[in-house]
Amino acid sequence: EVQLVESGGGLVQPGGSLRLSCAVSGFTVSSNSMSWVRQAPGKGLQWASTSFGGGTIHYADSVKGRFTISRDNSKNTLYLHMNSLRAEDTAVYYCVRLRDWAFDYWGQGTLVTVSS
């Protein structure tokens, strides 16, 4: 059974940092492309970043230079390092697998709240 379990969300002050983790079971992170998608409260879905199996990385303009996606293949885990956080980064962050340019497996999400 495939499971993606996010953790690391919480309350952080503007300008602060946070690291999200996504522990994956049921497939290997190293041979798949993985992404983070976020959803602000009451709003729509917004793609943030993708780490392709071959090493290429994409970022949305809204997070470029502030967020870093990475993976630990030995732990089968995906990460999102978030720096210089802003109020507009407040959202539920979902870890997802990318297949055929669509997001087929989703975690349950972890809430990040940026507020003083």
Next chain:
Amino acid sequence: DIEMTQSPSTLSASVGDRVTITCRASQSISTWLAWYQQKPGKAPKLLICKASSLESGVPSRFSGSGSGTEFTLTISSLQPDDFATYYCQQYTSYSSTFGQGTKLEIK
């Protein structure tokens, strides 16, 4: 970035109705278009990828069509479980974007 525009934003319908949601891309995306269903408090669920390829386990009343810049999601006969919010999504040109969503409500 490619913009995705869904219409309508809200759709009121009854059980048994046939409904269609439209998604337009600001430039051609071939058939790299996916559709998702999201219920309150839950993660989205992939319904269709590559514009018309139904995911395993998704009921056959869901269908997708289109290519280039115009796409549709059709539900042939609405069931109570189908009332949710639907999103389209593309991934081309180094980034991905979602439509703003269509909320399907019970009439």
